[in-house]
Amino acid sequence: MQPSQVSLVQATFDKVLPISDVAAQIFYDRLFQLDPSIRRLFNGDLRMQGKKLMDALSIIVGNLNRPDRILPGVRALGRRHAAYGVENHHYATVGEALLWTLARTKVVVEGAAAAPVAAVLNGLVEADTGAPTSAMACVV
C-alpha cells in the first residue's frame, strides 16, 4: 500500500469517526439487508458491537503504515471470527456494507482509497490462513 493511499484511507476514516455510532447502525442495517442469514451470528447488543468494530477499525486504520504492530492482533481477530461462524464470503458482504455506509454518510472515498478500504475487510479471514503477505493485505 502506497503512503498516499494510507493517507487517503486515514483521512476518510477520520471523517467517519465523529459519526461512528450512526455509521455503525447504518452499517448493520445494510449488512443484514444484504444477507439476512448473517443476523443470527450476532448474539450481543449491536450498539456495543458497533463500538467494538469501530474501535478495531480505528486501530487498524491508524497503523496502516506500521502493519507489524497490528498483524498479531488482526490474525487473532480473524481466528476468533472463524469461531463465531464467520466465513470467507462474509467479508465481501461486510466490505460492500461498509462502502455503502460511507456513501450514505456522504463520506467520499476517493478512487485510490476505495480498493484499499475494501481490501482491509477481505484480508482478515486470510490472516487466519497463516499467510503473512495475505494478512498484510488486510491493511492494504
Ligand code: HEM
Ligand atoms: C472488517 C473487519 C472486521 C472487524 C475489524 C471486526 C471486528 C470485530 C470485533 C472487534 C469484534 C468483538 C469481538 C472480538 O474482538 O473478537 C467482533 C465480533 C464479531 N464480528 Fe466482526 N469484525 C470484522 C468483520 C466481520 C465479518 C465479515 C463478520 C461476519 C459477517 C463479523 C461478525 C462478527 C460476529 C458474529 C461477532 C461476535 C458478535 C457477538 O458475539 O454477538 N465480523 N468483530
